[in-house]
Structures are given as C-alpha cells and as structure tokens.
Amino acid sequence: MALYLAIANRKGGVGKSTVSVMLAHALSIWGGKRVLLVDIDSQCNASIILLGGQGWRDARDGRQTISDFFVDCFQTPHTFLDKYVVKGAGDVTATNGRKPTLDLLPGSLMIDEVQGDLFLDLANRAGGEKLVIDLSHRFGMLLRRFENAYDVVIMDCAPGLSFVTHAAIAVADRVIVPFRPDYVSMMAIDRISLIAERVTNLDELSAVPLSRRRYVCLPNFVRGRGAERLLVEEVGLTHPLTGVQLAHRDGIANAFEWSPNARTIEAKYGDGMHDLRRLYEEFSGLVLNGGAHAREYAHDRQQALSA
Ligand SMILES: Nc1ncnc2c1ncn2[C@@H]1O[C@H](COP(=O)(O)OP(=O)(O)OP(=O)(O)O)[C@@H](O)[C@H]1O
Numbered sequence: 001m002a003l004y005l006a007i008a009n010r011k012g013g014v015g016k017s018t019v020s021v022m023l024a025h026a027l028s029i030w031g032g033k034r035v036l037l038v039d040i041d042s043q044c045n046a047s048i049i050l051l052g053g054q055g056w057r058d059a060r061d062g063r064q065t066i067s068d069f070f071v072d073c074f075q076t077p078h079t080f081l082d083k084y085v086v087k088g089a090g091d092v093t094a095t096n097g098r099k100p101t102l103d104l105l106p107g108s109l110m111i112d113e114v115q116g117d118l119f120l121d122l123a124n125r126a127g128g129e130k131l132v133i134d135l136s137h138r139f140g141m142l143l144r145r146f147e148n149a150y151d152v153v154i155m156d157c158a159p160g161l162s163f164v165t166h167a168a169i170a171v172a173d174r175v176i177v178p179f180r181p182d183y184v185s186m187m188a189i190d191r192i193s194l195i196a197e198r199v200t201n202l203d204e205l206s207a208v209p210l211s212r213r214r215y216v217c218l219p220n221f222v223r224g225r226g227a228e229r230l231l232v233e234e235v236g237l238t239h240p241l242t243g244v245q246l247a248h249r250d251g252i253a254n255a256f257e258w259s260p261n262a263r264t265i266e267a268k269y270g271d272g273m274h275d276l277r278r279l280y281e282e283f284s285g286l287v288l289n290g291g292a293h294a295r296e297y298a299h300d301r302q303q304a305l306s307a
C-alpha cells in the first residue's frame with residue numbers, strides 16, 4: 001500500500017513543487033520505488049517540470065489531468081484510473097541510464113472551477129451543513145484510490161487551502177511543510193499545523209508531542225546567516241523540524257527547467273546533489289519499510305483524535 005506524502009503550505013513560493021519533484025526523483029531513482037506525483041495546483045508547476053510545456057498540453061488535450069480524474073470519478077468510482085496518469089514522467093535517469101518508475105497525475109488550470117462545480121453538484125443533491133466535510137472526504141477517497149498501484153504518492157498542494165488541499169492533508173500519512181526562514185513564512189506554518197493535527201489553536205497543538213505530529217517542517221532557501229538560524233530554531237520550539245535544511249542553490253533552481261533530453265540525476269541537480277541526497281536520507285526510511293511505520297503512526301494519531 002502506498003505511503004502518501006502531502007507537500008503543503010498555504011504560503012506561496014516556499015518550494016512545495018520543488019521538494020515534491022526532488023522527492024519523486026530521489027525515491028524513484030535511488031529508492032527504486034514506484035512513485036506517483038499528483039499535481040493539485042492550478043499553476044501546474046510540477047507537471048511542467050516533469051513533462052515540459054508541450055508534454056503537459058498534450059496530457060491536458062488527452063484528458064489526463066486531475067480535473068478529468070475528479071470529474072469522471074466523482075460519481076462513478078469504478079472508472080479505470082490508469083488512463084489519467086502519464087507514465088514515465090520526468091527528464092531524469094539513474095546514473096546508469098535506467099529510467100525510474102515515475103508517473104504523474106497532471107495538474108489542470110481548471111481544478112479550482114472543478115472544485116466549485118462538484119461542490120454545487122453535491123449541494124444540489126445532498127445539501128446540509130456537512131456538505132464541506134463530505135466534499136473534502138470524497139476528494140480524499142479519490143486520492144487514496146492509487147494506493148495499490150504505487151509505493152509512494154506525493155501530492156504537490158497549491159498555496160492557500162482549497163477543498164482538495166484539505167483532502168490531501170487529511171489523507172496523507174505525512175505532511176511536509178517547506179518554509180523560508182522569514183517571519184511571513186513562519187506565520188503560515190501555524191495554520192497548516194493546526195489543520196494537519198486537527199486542533200483549533202496552538203494551546204491544543206502544544207499538547208501533542210513534537211515527535212507525534214503528522215507534519216514536519218522543512219527549512220528551504222537557507223543561506224546559513226545567523227538571523228536565519230535563529231528563525232529556524234524559533235520554529236523548532238513549536239513545530240517538528242526535519243534534520244535536513246535545503247540551501248539556496250542554483251542547481252535546485254535550474255532543476256525546475258524541463259529538458260527534452262533525459263539527463264542523469266547528477267547532471268540535473270548539479271550543486272544541489274548534496275541537498276537532494278540529504279532530503280532522500282530524511283524520508284527514505286519512511287518509504288523503504290513499505291510505509292508501515294508512518295501508517296501505524298498516522299493511525300495512532302487518528303485514534304487519539306477520535307478518542
Ligand atoms: N533551495 C532552492 N534553491 C534555489 N531555488 C529554489 C529553491 N527552492 C525553490 N527554489 C525556486 O523558488 C521558486 C519557488 O519554488 P516552488 O515553485 O517550488 O515553490 P512553491 O511553494 O511550489 O510555489 P507555489 O506556492 O507558487 O506553488 C522556483 O523558481 C524554484 O526553482
């Protein structure tokens with residue numbers, strides 16, 4: 001059964017798509033895992049990084065996007081899932097030239113409108129105050145439908161907090177929250193942490209030990225200045241932090257660019273290789289044991305929350 005990772009932060013430009021793609025490359029190439037990246041964002045950045053602009057347009061024209069998947073499967077849960085997924089995505093190979101198993105459920109410019117339409121659809125038929133919960137629940141069930149076909153499902157969330165982002169956070173075994181070491185980014189972490197732990201305020205959050213949280217915060221764009229270090233330490237007082245901190249690197253910025261010719265992972269990431277390796281080491285343990293530990297952990301948290 002796949003391990004589900006949501007890469008989320010309501011703040012834009014903190015590296016959600018970058019981290020999603022880096023993890024997808026590392027876990028498929030070094031971990032040898034079957035990885036599906038689900039692009040939840042209407043900006044479709046992860047899709048364009050993995051397919052290029054034309055590749056993404058071809059997928060869209062072929063109705064291979066998350067919007068098509070939701071619209072078709074919302075009422076008819078038995079629809080064949082494979083047809084929405086682009087196989088063999090990405091422009092990266094292992095050092096020996098082997099292509100990883102890396103598939104993509106491409107993003108859609110229409111995902112925000114589709115959420116509105118499906119909301120109205122549900123409202124017309126059901127209505128009632130549970131409507132919003134029902135809608136997110138339904139999106140979550142649909143996202144979990146890939147769990148038998150992959151080892152890891154990485155969900156690159158949009159900035160902000162749409163229904164689908166709520167759903168991704170709800171169904172994730174782990175939520176990774178990239179942030180920049182500045183005050184605006186730090187404030188955004190509080191909100192996402194409450195949602196991930198399903199508590200209403202920071203007092204309730206503080207009752208959950210850091211080691212038992214379902215989310216973890218990942219410092220990105222770190223330049224190693226003293227003030228940044230203090231900010232990261234401050235985040236670590238309230239929230240769990242990853243051991244890895246991603247530096248601001250040209251190699252990571254350049255990896256955003258898709259190339260029509262497949263390259264080795266070393267050629268793609270250049271001076272970002274060290275960060276990529278550390279990121280992989282941070283999360284590979286969760287995945288290599290089949291995600292059992294993370295799922296058990298998520299299950300414990302669900303039990304604790306419903307008690
Ligand atoms: N560690 C890094 N070093 C250099 N550039 C980076 C790094 N992380 C991200 N970037 C660059 O910062 C920009 C924003 O990153 P990215 O698009 O991944 O953020 P995001 O959180 O997904 O944004 P959005 O909220 O708009 O979806 C991109 O141009 C990306 O290449």
Ligand SMILES: [Mg+2]
Nearest residue numbers: 016017041045
């Ligand atoms: Mg993004």
